[in-house]
Amino acid sequence: MLSRTIVALCLLACAASAAPPPPSRVAPDTVPHPTAMFLASLSGDGRHQVVFKAAAMGTHFFFEEPTGVTVYTYDGRGYRKTTFLKGFNLTRAIKKYAGNP
16 A cells, blocks of 8 residues: 555655746836836737737838738837738738838
């Protein structure tokens, strides 16, 4: 009986050590106030789940949401909205602006 218990404990310990590590956090340590307010407004102050993708390339910042991609251009102080590409995905928008400063 004791040997069965030891074998069971060894199997349990092996299974626990083989478990994948928990996913890493993506939340930053600090968030500027305008960014926090923007993210809060996107989720309706927590009432809605938000799904988006974002990328930066050169002087452009791309923000993809389900209906398309908003393109921003860096003006020396920050990013300003340039256009909204309805029906585009992030990859397609980046390809459209590749090589355009």
